[in-house]
Amino acid sequence: MAHLYGYPDIGRFGLGHSMLAWARCEVWCRENNARMLGPRWLRPRIGPYLRRERDRREYFKLFTNEGYLGEPWRTVLLASARKVSADTADPLAYTGHTVVVFKNTVASNFEKHFHEVRGHGPMLYDAFRRITRKKYLPQALGSPFVAVHVRLGDFTRFDPNRVEAGTHNNRLPIEWYCDSLVALRRGLGMDMPARVFSDGSDPDLLPLLGLPDVRRADDAESVTHMLEMAQASVIIGAGSNFNLWAAFFAQVPRITYPGQAIVTVNDDPSREISFRASGSLPDMFVEHVKRQFLPEAGSSCAIAQSS
Structure with a gap:
């Protein structure tokens, strides 16, 4: 019996760029009845410090992996299961423990992959709020702006x-x-x-x-x-x-x-x-x-x- 997992390898990009691998994986796992391995949000970045940016991009502080498989299972599965790229994966050919890996590309990331999540905005909105630590969720702003x-x-x-x-x-x-x-x-x-x-x-x-x-x-x-x-x-x-x-x-x-x-x-x-x-x-x-x-x-x- 095949045990199917999805894993978003978000890379060291900025938040908006990183999120596409997460969103693609979220949609794919729901459509294929697969378990999702939590992203690795801890990705040290020196650039924001060198450029003295307001946003240090320390995303591990902002998110949890609530609802996803975390440690130690993530490391075990990534080390032992068969891994295939989401770009070439064929659901009919999965056998044993298989991890389908979603990656962001440096160039044309959204042009290549956004169609995979189009139409799922409200669902992904709920999922994104779920993994955002509660202290960073904004108050309802109320008035139109x-x-x-x-x-x-x-x-x-x-x-x-x-x-x-x-x-x-x-x-x-x-x-x-x-x-x-x-x-x-x-x-x-x-x-x-x-x-x-x-x-x-x-x-x-x-x-x-x-x-x-x-x-x-x-x-x-x-x-x-x-x-x-x-x-x-x-x-x-x-x-x-x-x-x-x-x-x-x-x-x-x-x-x-x-x-x-x-x-x-x-x-x-x-x-x-x-x-x-x-x-x-x-x-x-x-x-x-x-x-x-x-x-x-x-x-x-x-x-x-x-x-």
């Missing part, structure tokens, strides 16, 4: 040609975030409060923080910020898989710069748009945002009454 995710840190200088061609890890101009927020508020007919989630300094973010009713999110661990963004009514995001997960988990409408969405994460593609910071937002997208925080109101008049 715009999440603005500004990634700076280890991203490179902005090059519009490379960015629009789909090259990621580029800093977007702060003015783009400002213009996107202004266009969104104009479409909604109200100045919805905005929270800025960023690894940048206040001087870096000054034009954005100077807009009405815009403030930084409280200091917190990366996982807390990701789960807070999942409570937003809409996300204006850098080309980063960090805000990608927040939008995917809760199916939050998302605005990205052209070429920077990475992949579409909303089940309904019209809930995501690219915006060049000129003109107005599509009416359908604005209606999606309205329904996100006023689910029973499908018309602009409900917005007018509440503002």
Whole structure:
């Protein structure tokens, strides 16, 4: 009789990148009635210290492996069972103890593998909250807000040609975030409060923080910020898989710069748009945002009454 296991080998990537192997394995194990071996979250990283980043990426502090097989069984199975790559695995050929291993790739990780988890956002949201240590779960934020995710840190200088061609890890101009927020508020007919989630300094973010009713999110661990963004009514995001997960988990409408969405994460593609910071937002997208925080109101008049 075959005993089937899945193992997410998350590697030493950032949180958003690491999570795809975990998510693929979670979905696959449920669909194949397999036991999942807990990820090894303890992966020492020196880069964040050398770059003096706000986030030290000490993920072992943030997560448990509740619901998964942990030590000593993880080590025993990884040492003794037959291991096959998830990319070549054939469920009909499994014999004995088999561990199917899911790995992240350095390049095009989401382009290659995100289709394996698409449509499972709410389930993975629950699973992710389950393994997040309780002290890092955010409080319910209640009131509708715009999440603005500004990634700076280890991203490179902005090059519009490379960015629009789909090259990621580029800093977007702060003015783009400002213009996107202004266009969104104009479409909604109200100045919805905005929270800025960023690894940048206040001087870096000054034009954005100077807009009405815009403030930084409280200091917190990366996982807390990701789960807070999942409570937003809409996300204006850098080309980063960090805000990608927040939008995917809760199916939050998302605005990205052209070429920077990475992949579409909303089940309904019209809930995501690219915006060049000129003109107005599509009416359908604005209606999606309205329904996100006023689910029973499908018309602009409900917005007018509440503002």
